């Protein structure tokens with residue numbers, strides 16, 4: 386099913402969606418720069434020079450220099466951003482809106498005083514709408530979810546790699562547990578990894594606490610968490626697929642926060658290091674997806690599981706033949722605070738791994754309190770694994786999953802390390818028979 390963008394058919398209207406946002410990113414950010422008196426003064430002193438300092442397309446600069454707001458909208462501008470530019474020129478919202486209608490300022494004002502523009506004659510053409518619905522055939526090609534990787538993301542694992550300690554007796558058993566994984570990953574390299582992790586007060590401090598964050602930008606640098614950024618590459622993303630997923634998930638009632646600029650911390654980089662080793666560049670694209678598990682209330686396992694189910698629908702409605710893996714990271718049992726720090730619960734962790742494979746819907750009903758009591762305060766990170774599990778094809782009866790690898794080890798720093806690889810076989814392909 387192609388995504389419904391029938392809002393594009395409303396006459397005389399540009400809906401600002403992720404597509405427009407990507408197109409107008411720098412234009413809108415330029416507008417934001419006009420929120421200081423100093424910048425407004427330097428813009429007004431030499432508009433062309435100011436615009437030339439921004440990575441804008443010539444059409445975008447032209448639109449502003451010509452005071453043509455319709456052209457600016459076509460070029461991805463959004464009215465609330467452009468209003469900062471308009472205010473700099475001394476324009477009111479009414480003057481800006483009126484300038485897009487082909488009416489004089491006085492005519493537009495008079496129309497508004499007279500009750501505003503009538504909706505009569507300004508609705509969608511029904512024939513056009515019907516034709517759009519009739520033409521919405523399933524895509525000829527589609528993306529598929531090929532597997533899920535679940536792994537802890539303990540920062541000390543990254544530090545052990547960065548400081549060449551992987552052969553030391555303390556660390557060797559941890560890295561031995563990922564030998565098979567690296568081989569499997571080489572043989573099953575996806576085009577894109579949808580990587581579910583939590584930011585650990587690196588990008589999101591207490592000024593902003595979004596529950597679910599989808600990265601819709603093109604690239605993200607590695608965070609400096611206080612020890613200097615890890616010497617690993619930043620990630621390249623797939624903004625087009627990310628925008629598609631944003632559209633699909635939000636339409637499925639998941640109220641995401643979309644972020645174009647942020648840094649990514651150990652929650653994301655350590656799983657990549659574990660699965661790919663030391664590399665100059667990560668061998669595929671990575672879409673970051675952050676879940677708040679730092680400040681309560683945090684999302685429930687059930688909500689995460691449902692989000693995973695919606696994620697698979699989103700991926701499968703994307704009309705390019707991409708292979709997508711979904712990774713769930715964090716956990717397993719660990720507590721980093723208070724007199725109970727160091728808590729490890731092997732039995733609970735292993736039962737979690739069993740149920741993640743065999744009873745994911747039941748596992749998703751586990752309340753937060755069980756995670757905290759049984760797996761330690763930071764064990765709550767495990768709710769993120771349910772997003773990746775929910776994205777597998779067996780959940781809705783259409784396919785199967787195959788466990789390729791399972792590993793459990795205590796300790797890595799304060800934490801029990803858990804790791805699982807599930808291969809996804811959509812539409813009940815028999816494992817091993819696909820080309």
Ligand SMILES: O=C(O)c1ccc(O)c(O)c1
Pocket residue numbers: 538539540541585715716719721763797798799800
């Ligand atoms: O065990 C640890 O040291 C540790 C520290 C920070 C984390 O985010 C984590 O998951 C584990």
